[in-house]
Amino acid sequence: MLSALVSTLPSRRRLSLKWGMPPSSARPSCAISPRGATLWLLSPIWPGRCGPRRRAVGLGPGRRDPRREGKAGEVHLPRPLIVWKDRVMPSLDPVILFFLLGVLAGVSRSDLRLPAPIHDFLSMVLLLAIGLKGGVALSQQSLGAVLPQVLAVAAMGTLMPLLAFPVLRHLGRLPRADAAAVAAHYGSVSVGTYAVAAAFLAHHAVTFEDHMPVFVAVLEIPAIVVGVLLARGLARDTRWGRMAHEVFLGRGLVLLIGGVFIGLGAGPEGIAPIKPLFFDLFKGVLALFLLDMGLIAAGHLGALRRHGLFLLAFGLIMPLVGAVIGATLGSFLGLSVGGSALLATMAASASYIAVPAAFRMIVPEANPALSLGASLGVTFPFNILFGVPLYYQLALQVHALVEGL
Template identity: 65%
Template sequence: MDPVILFFLLGLAAGLLRSELRLPGAVYDLVSMLLLLAIGMKGGVELARQSLAELLPQTLAVMTMGLLLPAIAYPVLRYAGRFKRADAASIAAHYGSVSVATYAVAAAWFASRDIAFEAHMPLLLAVLEIPAILVGIVLARGLSRDIRLDAVVHEVFLGKGIVLLIGGLLIGWASGPEGIMPLAPLFFDLFKGILALFLLEMGLITAAHFGSLRRHGAFLVLFGVGMPLFASLVGTVFGVVLGFSVGGTAMLATLAASASYIAVPAAMRISVPEANPTLSLAAALGVTFPFNVLAGIPLYHALATKVHVFAGG
């Protein structure tokens, strides 16, 4: 097992055992910022070698996937799970968006096994945050004048996560491979160490949401595993159709299978304040994140490999 996963398990065990272990808030913020910037800069360096015009069709296709997934999740939550409209829409938005932490773990897992994937994945990671938020708001509110578009647009496009990710992309793209080298020791060489500290705190946060899962029954557990498995199939199909490599297809499947717990909760808090955030975070952090980290990522890679062999045959 990858050592960074063991850090997550350490945090999870410490949280469940009610240990006093905590990562100071300032340290957690710094680690999160370094992680987002490192992902963005690495993608930006690779983007400098490519034509942005060639990436536009793939970007639009992936955004379409981001619109599709919450639209599928919503009726399942609304009618099978019998959630209120606002709660169903909020949970669906979380599962149509993406988890930067899951991407970071997948990138580390792929790198340790020399599995290459498309360099512009950080760009797709960034754009996938947006469509699900918009769909979630429309599902909860309808197309009404009550929607605070200015606040939503500010939260979606100027939230800390998006600014750091896009900012890192632009810095890496503008600097190029040679220009970024002086920063490599901090952002690239120490990436797995930064990720390990981040996952330690994520384990503690995950443990804190287990109580919500006990209170809200088995449905969120089933949905928290079933939706990622279904979404990974959708992501795999999109990856194959778009001509991605096996690694790229597996990474897109991983992005589709992940669930947001940063950008979407902030946007839902502004636009759908009546939705219960505990439900969304309990499913996303209590079930889906640990499932993806412990079992999902290798499963999605195996799926992508099988589908590519089938498609090639």
């Protein structure tokens, strides 16, 4: 699944892409430029111009993804996030290029900076937009059908820090407070990574359940609670009231849940007047947000130099473990392939907003350079550049395995 074959074609040939197989020259289906070199995975998820494009439709719980229908064993999917063109440079989604620009500017010590109020504004717009989309979706379907999925996702958010903590504590030999803080970061969710994954799927007309933003809000809470318990135990001096205030009244959760309730109450018609700001400009706001995140990520690379290779390895391996858990859970919950890919992305991401703010107040002895160095310096760039399409491929394979049981 992780291995890739880069094939350079000397002459124009017609190739076939079959689910779960590398391209075969025996079955005509797709035309490749004679000078192009295309990145193939063992179970290809990006067949270029293979087959007609299908209209995207919204999916509710229990509905099948129309993109998976058709001939047995065959699937038509979007072009890759990274495609080598004329052997010169890869073609990336523009929002990813904004992130790379921020990283390069930060590493080269440019004076490019986004003022803190601009960063706060971009974060607020993204959080409200994600919440509004989820609320509008919930207004059009039964809450009873979504509740079991919400509970299962909350259980996943509780499990992730419990898996990460012993690895950090015993293999990484981190102090208890630091191990708990890093584990909580990886049990929570990155709103920026979710936004990139949703934009990637929408851009390529890959459908997913409309209520997925609700899961983003759900995953913020259990990771913080479990992380504090891992750091403090049930000690009497733990300030539970302050923790509850930080968890439930933190800016990120208030905006997400507030957006959900506004969208739920207003519905599609009520949201229409503010749609240009929160929906139509979403990708532009995301591009500026990723530019700023690139600058911030570059600033946290120093923590990796100080703390060795362990954080680097953990920041790359833990997302893959989380993605497998998320994709498997999504398949058993009856989500579409796109929905499972989004859930895998959430499980693979690491928080950099809600958890750092909460731990700064509740567990001040935890070193933020460790957790932010791993989450922003390693995991966030990995997910943005490589993880999102990889998790989509993973969701395809897990769905095929589950359907074959």
